[in-house]
Amino acid sequence: DAKTTQPNSMESNEEEPVHLPCNHSTISGTDYIHWYRQLPSQGPEYVIHGLTSNVNNRMASLAIAEDRKSSTLILHRATLRDAAVYYCILRGYGSGNTGKLIFGQGTTLQVKP
Amino acid sequence: NAGVTQTPKFRVLKTGQSMTLLCAQDMNHEYMYWYRQDPGMGLRLIHYSVGEGTTAKGEVPDGYNVSRLKKQNFLLGLESAAPSQTSVYFCASSYDAGGSYEQYFGPGTRLTVT
Numbered sequence: 001d002a003k004t005t006q007p008n009s010m011e012s013n014e015e016e017p018v019h020l021p022c023n024h025s026t027i028s029g030t031d032y033i034h035w036y037r038q039l040p041s042q043g044p045e046y047v048i049h050g051l052t053s054n055v056n057n058r059m060a061s062l063a064i065a066e067d068r069k070s071s072t073l074i075l076h077r078a079t080l081r082d083a084a085v086y087y088c089i090l091r092g093y094g095s096g097n098t099g100k101l102i103f104g105q106g107t108t109l110q111v112k113p
Numbered sequence: 114n115a116g117v118t119q120t121p122k123f124r125v126l127k128t129g130q131s132m133t134l135l136c137a138q139d140m141n142h143e144y145m146y147w148y149r150q151d152p153g154m155g156l157r158l159i160h161y162s163v164g165e166g167t168t169a170k171g172e173v174p175d176g177y178n179v180s181r182l183k184k185q186n187f188l189l190g191l192e193s194a195a196p197s198q199t200s201v202y203f204c205a206s207s208y209d210a211g212g213s214y215e216q217y218f219g220p221g222t223r224l225t226v227t
Contacts, residue, residue, distance in 0.1 A: 032212030043218035092212040099210025103155030
């Protein structure tokens with residue numbers, strides 16, 4: 001299973017943009033890059049995913065490097081509610097068609113008012 | 114549309130007792146998963162199911178059994194609970210195993226074994 005590397009923690013000020021990086025140098029051609037977040041005492045929540053092109057949705061944007069070895073989750077205006085652990089996960093058929101998600105330590109985002 | 118629901122939300126067991134955790138999804142998803150999360154850690158896969166009537170082992174299956182008799186339900190059983198099984202348990206479901214499909218998670222069951 002291809003692995004991802006994320007910083008342990010990051011801080012942001014409220015209403016400022018946040019860029020959360022993720023390295024995945026061993027990504028395979030069929031792996032999608034997924035981001036999930038987990039708010040305190042809640043289950044993980046899907047944020048966004050992409051394969052090659054940059055993606056936008058109502059929650060965030062995902063910028064994918066041209067060589068796909070890294071990606072960045074962008075929260076355009078952080079709010080206090082965005083304080084969570086953010087997980088960057090590769091998902092593809094390489095896991096024996098199980099679809100399982102392999103969670104690392106993630107990045108703990110603190111948002112300061 | 115309730116998504117993924119889990120029952121119960123909290124439970125305290127004594128060592129050796131048994132219990133069943135219920136996961137239900139109303140999205141007609143084929144794939145269902147049980148994860149556990151220990152304090153300060155990421156989630157780890159216990160068992161999963163790729164369709165009604167099928168189950169398979171994940172990373173940490175010892176001490177747990179599962180059943181998927183109906184497509185919408187995935188049950189996780191602990192036959193003889195141990196303190197090492199104190200954890201938060203999350204159920205998830207997905208339409209497909211492919212990378213273009215996301216997983217939807219339930220709110221979790223917090224289990225304490227004394």
